[in-house]
Amino acid sequence: MLEKILSGAEDTKFCIIEDSTEQPSRSIFKLYVSELTKKNDEVKLLLTEDLEENFLSGLAEAAQGRITIYDGYTDSCNWDGTNCNAAERLINDVKASPVGKVPIMICSLSPLLMRSSANVYRLLHLLTSCKGCQVVIANVHIDMHDDSVIVQLEYLASTIVRVKQNMECSTQHKKPTGKVIKKTEVLTIADDYSLDSCKELVALKMPPGGTTVAEPPNPAANLSFSLTLRETEKEARSQLVLLYTHKRSDIVPVVPSGGQIFYQPDEADDFDEDDPDDDLDI
Numbered sequence: 001m002l003e004k005i006l007s008g009a010e011d012t013k014f015c016i017i018e019d020s021t022e023q024p025s026r027s028i029f030k031l032y033v034s035e036l037t038k039k040n041d042e043v044k045l046l047l048t049e050d051l052e053e054n055f056l057s058g059l060a061e062a063a064q065g066r067i068t069i070y071d072g073y074t075d076s077c078n079w080d081g082t083n084c085n086a087a088e089r090l091i092n093d094v095k096a097s098p099v100g101k102v103p104i105m106i107c108s109l110s111p112l113l114m115r116s117s118a119n120v121y122r123l124l125h126l127l128t129s130c131k132g133c134q135v136v137i138a139n140v141h142i143d144m145h146d147d148s149v150i151v152q153l154e155y156l157a158s159t160i161v162r163v164k165q166n167m168e169c170s171t172q173h174k175k176p177t178g179k180v181i182k183k184t185e186v187l188t189i190a191d192d193y194s195l196d197s198c199k200e201l202v203a204l205k206m207p208p209g210g211t212t213v214a215e216p217p218n219p220a221a222n223l224s225f226s227l228t229l230r231e232t233e234k235e236a237r238s239q240l241v242l243l244y245t246h247k248r249s250d251i252v253p254v255v256p257s258g259g260q261i262f263y264q265p266d267e268a269d270d271f272d273e274d275d276p277d278d279d280l281d282i
Contacts, residue, residue: 001171001183002198005135005159006035010173013128015159016109017139018150025139025163029107030059030193032137036103037063038194040134044104046090048072048111055107060192068093072111087112087123097132106138109153110145117149124156168201 004010017032019025036043045067047055052071056064072086094104104127112120127136142150154160162170167187174180188196220227229237 001173001181001200002161002169002185002187003195005171005173006032007039008134010159011176012135012159012173013133014124014157015135015137015161016153016157017137017161017163018142019139019163020141020143023163023165027189027193028161028163028167028169028187029105029137029139030055031187031189031195033067033105034059034063034193035195036105036137037066040066040103042066042068042102044068044070044090044094044102046070046072046086046104046106048106049108058191058193060194063192087119091123091126091130094127094130094132101132101134103134104136106136108139108141110141113140113145113149117152121152121156 001010005012005015017025017029019028033043033045043066045055047069050073052069055069056067059067070086070090090104094102109120112123124136124138127133140150140153158174160172162172164170167189168184169187170182170184172180172182184201186199186201188198190196
């Protein structure tokens with residue numbers, strides 16, 4: 001899934017990388033930057049929590065030459081008047097970009113969200129709606145924000161990457177058709193932050209017979225008598241003539257034609273010769 005997103009095989013406008021203090025995403029984020037520089041002439045990068053020289057350390061020289069950095073960290077609040085709002089400059093440059101569509105990286109959204117979440121949503125909307133924007137990839141520290149903020153970001157994102165232990169990434173990608181794809185991959189990153197391998201983790205299935213299912217208890221297991229019949233008993237039962245079963249064929253005469261009713265009294269029938277309505281004055 002990662003390779004398809006970076007190569008453009010899977011269309012996405014906003015990809016968010018969720019990390020935490022225990023599971024940082026710096027190496028994975030720099031991997032995204034390194035891989036995008038191989039497929040694009042320019043990658044625009046907005047830095048909000050690190051110096052330029054620190055972030056570029058370890059990247060290949062070819063990758064560094066294709067990164068345009070917007071410094072939003074040195075003077076983030078523009079107290080010295082040197083920042084001139086790096087996010088606004090990024091938006092203006094993307095709108096006026098003559099190269100075509102360029103990927104945009106933001107490292108990270110957390111400092112911007114701490115100041116104003118509304119401005120972050122506005123920034124993401126403006127960037128993703130620009131014709132010169134290919135994709136926006138940003139990371140966020142989920143342990144620094146309320147769940148409501150993360151839910152809103154995930155609603156805007158078409159791809160969500162959750163960083164886990166041992167370079168394991170759980171990716172949830174929403175296609176334009178509405179179909180949702182979920183995959184878990186293990187990444188191997190080289191020293192220059194290029195991708196060595198990307199292996200998908202498949203959930204292990206229990207082999208047949210691996211688990212035993214308890215059979216329901218049999219209530220007839222410990223009885224002193226048998227509830228089933230042997231073949232000889234079945235045959236004897238079929239030959240038994242019951243008292244109320246008529247075997248004689250001469251009791252009911254054969255009707256030549258038409259319909260007739262024959263009644264054969266039974267010993268248990270109770271016949272009363274008196275008129276039951278004799279006491280009524282009719």
